[in-house]
Structures are given as C-alpha cells and as structure tokens.
Amino acid sequence: MRIDRQLLTMAGYGFVSGLPLPLSGFTFRLWLADSGATLALVGATAWIGLAYSLKFLWAPLLDQQPPLRPLRRFGRRRGWLLLVQPALGLAAVLLAASDPRVAPLAAFAAAAGVALLSATQDIAIDAWRIEIFPQRRQGVALAAYVWGYRVALLVSMSGVVAASALIGWHRAVLAVALLIAAGALVTLAAAREDSKVGSPAADPAAPGFRHAVIDPIRTFLARPSALLVLTFVALFKLGEAMAGIMTAPFYRHLRFDTAAIAATGPFSLAATLAGITLGGWLVARIGVGRALLWAGSAQTVAMAMYVLLSLTPGQHTVLYSTVSVEAFAQGLADAAFLTFLSALCARQFAATQYALLSSVPQLAIHTIGGVSGLMAASLGWTVFYAVCMAGALPGMGLMVLLLRRRDQPTAT
Numbered sequence: 001m002r003i004d005r006q007l008l009t010m011a012g013y014g015f016v017s018g019l020p021l022p023l024s025g026f027t028f029r030l031w032l033a034d035s036g037a038t039l040a041l042v043g044a045t046a047w048i049g050l051a052y053s054l055k056f057l058w059a060p061l062l063d064q065q066p067p068l069r070p071l072r073r074f075g076r077r078r079g080w081l082l083l084v085q086p087a088l089g090l091a092a093v094l095l096a097a098s099d100p101r102v103a104p105l106a107a108f109a110a111a112a113g114v115a116l117l118s119a120t121q122d123i124a125i126d127a128w129r130i131e132i133f134p135q136r137r138q139g140v141a142l143a144a145y146v147w148g149y150r151v152a153l154l155v156s157m158s159g160v161v162a163a164s165a166l167i168g169w170h171r172a173v174l175a176v177a178l179l180i181a182a183g184a185l186v187t188l189a190a191a192r193e194d195s196k197v198g199s200p201a202a203d204p205a206a207p208g209f210r211h212a213v214i215d216p217i218r219t220f221l222a223r224p225s226a227l228l229v230l231t232f233v234a235l236f237k238l239g240e241a242m243a244g245i246m247t248a249p250f251y252r253h254l255r256f257d258t259a260a261i262a263a264t265g266p267f268s269l270a271a272t273l274a275g276i277t278l279g280g281w282l283v284a285r286i287g288v289g290r291a292l293l294w295a296g297s298a299q300t301v302a303m304a305m306y307v308l309l310s311l312t313p314g315q316h317t318v319l320y321s322t323v324s325v326e327a328f329a330q331g332l333a334d335a336a337f338l339t340f341l342s343a344l345c346a347r348q349f350a351a352t353q354y355a356l357l358s359s360v361p362q363l364a365i366h367t368i369g370g371v372s373g374l375m376a377a378s379l380g381w382t383v384f385y386a387v388c389m390a391g392a393l394p395g396m397g398l399m400v401l402l403l404r405r406r407d408q409p410t411a412t
Contacts, residue, residue, distance in 0.1 A: 006132060007144045009190045013125045014148025016183030019176055020088060020118035022156040023095055024048045024111040030161060030248040030261070031169050035101040039249055043373020046245050048112045052359065055119040059355035060216075062123050075192040077128040081121065082187055088117035089181025096174035121183070123355050130354070131193040142338060143280065150272050150331075155179070158265025165258045216352040220344070225405055229344065232398040233360045236292070236337060239392030240299050240330065241361075243306055243385055245372045250306075250381060254313040267320050268327040275331025280339075282332075288340050289403050295333040296399060300392040302329035306385035 022028070029042050066072050067079030074082060095110035125145075133141040156176050163172035220226060251261050282291040305322040312318045345353040376384040 006191060007141065009186060010129065010133075010141045010144040011148035012186040012189070013128075014145035014150075015152045016085070016180065016186055017118070017122055017125055017145075018149035018152025019156045019180050019183075020092065020114050020121075022153060022160070023092060023173065023176065024115040024118070026157055026244075026248055027160050027173070028095075028107075028111050029245075030252075031164075031173075032100050032104070032107075033249045033252050034169070035104075039246075039373040039377045041104070041373070042249050043245065043371065043376070045108075045111070046372065048108065048115050051112070051115040051119040052122075054359060055123055056352065056356035056359045058120070059123045059352050062120070062127065063352055074187075077124050077131065077193050078187050078190060080124045081128075082184055084117055084120050084124065085183040085187060086181060088114065088121060088183070089177060091117055092177030092180045093174065096170050096177050099170075126354050126358075128190065128193055132191060142342070143276070146276055146334065146338075147273065150269055150276075154265045154269045158262045158268075161258055162262035162265075165262075216356070220353055220356070225402065228398065228402065228405075230360055232395055232402060233341070233357060235361075235395035235398065236296060237299075237333065237361050238395065239303065239388045239390070240326075240333075242372045242375075242391060243303055243388040246376050246384070249373075250310075250376075251319070253381065254309065254319075256314070256316075256319060260316055260319065264320060264323040267324045271324040271327035272331035272334075275328040275333075276335045277331075279332040279335025283336055283339050288336055288343060289399070291336040292333075292340060293396070293399050293403065295329070295336045296392065296396050298329040299333045300389055300396065302326045303385060303389045303392070306388070307382055310381040310385060 025045070025048075028048075029045050032042050032045065062076075062080050066076060067074075067083050071079035071082050073079075091110060091113035095107065095114055098107040098110050100107040129141050129145065160169075160172045160176055163175065223229075279291065279295055282294060285291075286294075302325045305318075305325050309315075309318050309322045341354065341357045344357055372384075375387065379387065
C-alpha cells in the first residue's frame with residue numbers, strides 16, 4: 001500500500017503542535033499545584049493562553065510578509081516555521097529550567113513565551129495545510145493532524161506527569177522541549193507550498209493592509225447572522241473549558257497521586273480518537289449543524305461526571321470513567337466544531353479567517369476562564385462543576401437558533 005507522505009507530514013505537524021499546549025496549560029498547572037500555588041494563581045494561568053485567542057492579530061503578518069531572506073527558499077509557510085520552531089524549543093527549555101516554587105513570575109513568563117510561539121506555529125501550519133491539500137482532502141488532512149495532536153497531548157501531559165515522579169519536573173519538561181525543537185525536522189521534510197499563494201507580489205492589485213486585514217473580516221461579517229455565528233463559536237466550548245482548567249488541582253484535592261493522574265492518559269487518548277471518528281461519521285451522515293447539536297449535548301452531559309467524581313474522592317474507577325467520558329465527548333465535539341470553522345472560511349482568506357475563528361472560543365476561555373480558580377475556591381468543587389454544566393447551555397441555545405435559520409454550513 002502506498003504511503004501518503006503529505007498525510008504523514010500532517011500527522012507530524014499535529015504532533016509538534018500538540019506538545020507545547022500542556023506546557024502552558026494542564027502540565028504547568030499541575031506543576032504549580034505541586035509547588036504549593038493557590039487556586040487563584042492556578043486559575044490565572046488561563047490568561048497565559050490568550051496568545052491562542054489573539055493570534056488573529058498577527059496572522060496577516062505571516063500571510064503577507066515573507067520570512068527572513070535566508071529562509072525564503074523554503075517557501076512562505078515553511079520559512080516562517082523554520083524561524084518560529086527553534087525559538088519555541090528555546091522557550092520550552094527556559095520553562096524547564098524555571099522553578100515555580102522559587103520564582104513563579106519567571107515560570108509564568110516562560111510559559112507565556114511557549115504559548116505565544118506555539119500559537120504562531122499553529123498559524124503557519126494551518127496555512128500550509130490549506131495551501132497544500134485540495135478542498136476535497138482537507139477533511140482527511142485535518143483527521144491526520146488531530147491524531148498526531150492527541151498523541152502529543154498524551155506525551156506532554158501523562159508522559160510528563162509520570163516522568164516527573166521519577167526524574168523530577170525539570171528533566172521531564174526538558175525532554176518535551178527537545179521534542180518541540182525537533183519540529184523543524186518535520187518542516188524540512190514537508191513539501192514546499194506554492195510561493196505565489198498569499199503573496200502580495202504575485203497580485204499587483206492586492207491593496208496591502210486592506211487586503212490582509214480588512215477584507216477577510218469584512219467578507220465574513222457580510223454573511224447572514226455573522227454576529228450570531230461568532231457568539232456561538234465563542235460560547236460552544238466555554239463550559240467544558242472552564243471545567244478543564246481546574247482539573248489539575250481538582251485531582252489533587254481528591255487525593256489522587258501522580259501515578260493515578262498519569263494513568264488517565266491512555267484512557268483519554270483512546271476515548272478521544274473514538275469520539276473524533278464518530279464525530280466525523282456524524283458530520284457526513286447528518287451535516288455539521290446537527291452533528292454539533294448532538295456533540296454539544298454529549299459534551300454538556302459528560303460534565304456531570306465531574307460532579308459525580310467530586311462526591312467520590314479517591315475512587316480510581318470513577319476517575320478513569322470521568323476522563324474517558326469527557327474525552328469521548330470532547331473528541332466528538334472537536335470533529336464537528338473544527339469542520340464547522342473550516343466551512344465558514346472563504347478560501348482566498350482561509351488562513352486569516354481560520355486564525356480569527358479559532359481564536360474566538362479561546363478568547364472567551366482565557367478571559368472568563370481566568371476566574372475559574374476563584375469560583376472553585378468560593379463555590380466548592382461540586383457546585384463549581386454544576387455551574388460549568390450550566391455554562392454550556394447558552395451555546396447550545398444559539399446552535400438551535402442557527403439550525404432553525406438554516407444558516408449553518410453543511411458538510412461536503
């Protein structure tokens with residue numbers, strides 16, 4: 001059987017994209033919790049992820065400006081990646097060398113650097129995917145990316161947590177930092193995209209800033225119910241994200257040790273991949289709008305498992321069941337949600353519009369989600385997760401309204 005090199009590259013890009021996220025998210029929060037940080041401080045790490053929310057601000061730069069001259073021969077997207085990826089690896093090394101117990105601000109700064117450079121890497125990878133793969137193969141390319149991404153999350157979350165018990169946090173994070181730095185090897189193996197795509201020099205009529213920034217936004221906002229769509233995108237994953245931000249200290253509060261938390265990784269990976277597969281099938285069968293409705297309902301119901309877990313501290317069976325159910329629902333939702341976002345993009349502005357749309361839910365998560373630590377401390381864990389369930393309902397209501405207006409894109 002012939003191996004599709006581009007799909008392998010896409011899976012490799014998914015892997016190097018997934019590695020940095022936990023280093024400024026779950027893994028970093030667990031490191032903070034082990035260092036004795038307060039719940040408010042742990043919750044504030046949500047603001048580190050604002051880089052993923054605001055990446056649309058500098059996405060036009062990567063669309064319109066060529067990389068440094070020595071890197072231009074690799075193409076626009078690969079050239080930018082070869083500039084960003086070594087810097088990302090260095091930021092991860094600095095995080096590994098930090099000590100949250102002694103100097104938490106320095107650790108926060110390093111984690112913020114990882115998030116900023118990781119978000120920039122994501123912009124270039126998304127643009128490369130859009131330019132390399134024809135429209136009919138975007139779905140399979142995205143699937144390959146998600147599989148690589150989820151394997152990376154297993155390595156960067158459960159792998160680091162398990163390794164930290166044996167070799168300490170610094171060495172465990174350093175091992176992931178070296179893997180992140182190796183992302184440049186994936187870029188060197190990737191095909192060179194058409195250098196004329198997205199290049200102002202190739203289009204003399206392209207009016208600079210207006211073409212790069214204003215036109216993508218204006219074109220999107222001209223569609224019917226654009227503001228309603230944006231509000232839905234912002235709220236769809238808010239409840240689930242608020243719940244996820246506090247899982248690290250939540251597990252510690254329930255007296256689960258490092259080995260038990262690390263053991264959740266395989267359950268999470270298997271359930272997520274199953275959810276993604278079923279989600280893709282649902283999109284093909286019933287359309288992306290109705291698939292989102294089913295996925296969102298499953299995502300909301302799955303959060304009830306956190307409420308159950310809060311009432312059964314120390315029960316490993318409930319922990320693994322909670323992780324599996326939540327991961328399955330999240331995979332189901334991701335398959336439908338990412339397809340929804342891709343279908344909203346005009347092809348001539350795909351990179352900038354996709355960066356904008358994928359930033360919107362992150363903006364809500366990393367602003368409102370930043371107070372999740374204060375909420376958990378004041379409400380208690382059981383009430384907090386009940387509130388997170390309720391937080392998912394507005395997005396579901398908007399999805400029903402969009403379905404009634406028949407304005408959602410359909411799967412092709």
